[in-house]
Amino acid sequence: MGLLLGNIQTCDVQDGSPNLIANIFDVCVLTRVDKRKDRVEISPDQLVHATNTAEKISEQKGVPIRVIGWYHSHPHFSPYPSHVDLRCQGNYQQLDQGFVGLIFSVFNTGESYQSNIHMHAFQSKPAPDVSNKLIDSPEILDESSDEDIDLYQSLSPVKSSPFMSVGIPIRVVSSSISTCSNDSLCCSISLQKILLQEERDTFQEAQSYLSSNQGHTAMLNRICNLTLYQRNLTTIIEFCSIPLLLSMREEYETNMYTLRELEDEEKKLLTQLQ
DSSP: OEEEEEEEEEEEEETTEEEEEEEEEEEEEOOOSSOSTTOOOOOHHHHHHHHHHHHHHHHHHTSOOEEEEEEEEEETSOSSOOHHHHHHHHHHHHHOTTOEEEEEEEEEOGGGTOOEEEEEEEEEEEOOSOTTTSOOOGGGGTTSOHHHHHHHHHHOBOTTOSEEEEEEOOOOOOOSOOOOSSOHHHHHHHHHHHHHHHHHHHHHHHHHHHTTOOSHHHHHHHHHHHHHHHHHHHHHIIIIIHHHHHHHHHHHHHHHHHHHHHHHHHHHHHHHHO
């Protein structure tokens, strides 16, 4: 999870309300404050750090950059916001009307057994008391198009939530403004360090809790914790380090191919000059 850095652009006014566009240029990767699966809180210290990072980028590039949103992932299930996501988003929008949320669905194989990545942008708005009038089960839209699903998400409240989700269209475009504070490699390395530190902290916390206990049960628990720790480290290597290494190898092979072509072109030009 992390925060989105960019700026908010105001376009044409429709029905008395400004049409806002969130331009996202960079991200600030964060360590999870609460490691429970259904928690996505961001601490004030992390928000201050991201704000300072945005100000530095703005000064370096001469472009107005600030914190305009947040992102997190939904491993193994859909990218649509939960009641916790909607509550957090609603709180952020009280401070900034243009604040947006991004959710990435990863490792979600579905019936095809092929891993897909889906992205969903959203905002929150107070949900009317129409629980009996609107559909509250997304399963009936399984065969609908993406457009239908986005429409559903913009109309339907989430159960047990005072907020409803408003889907936001997404466009990925190239920009002439290079504002990224770190390249993709640095971001990938930073993410892996965060994941490793989270696992290390969790393991040390569990071991310290058992340090005062004696007996066979405590010993078995220590062995179990160590096994889980090693398994989680292996998972991080499998899903982060190995793909990064393969990507670097492909980049290396591409650069070597380009280098050989340039060398051949150099030889031809030297021959013509002689």
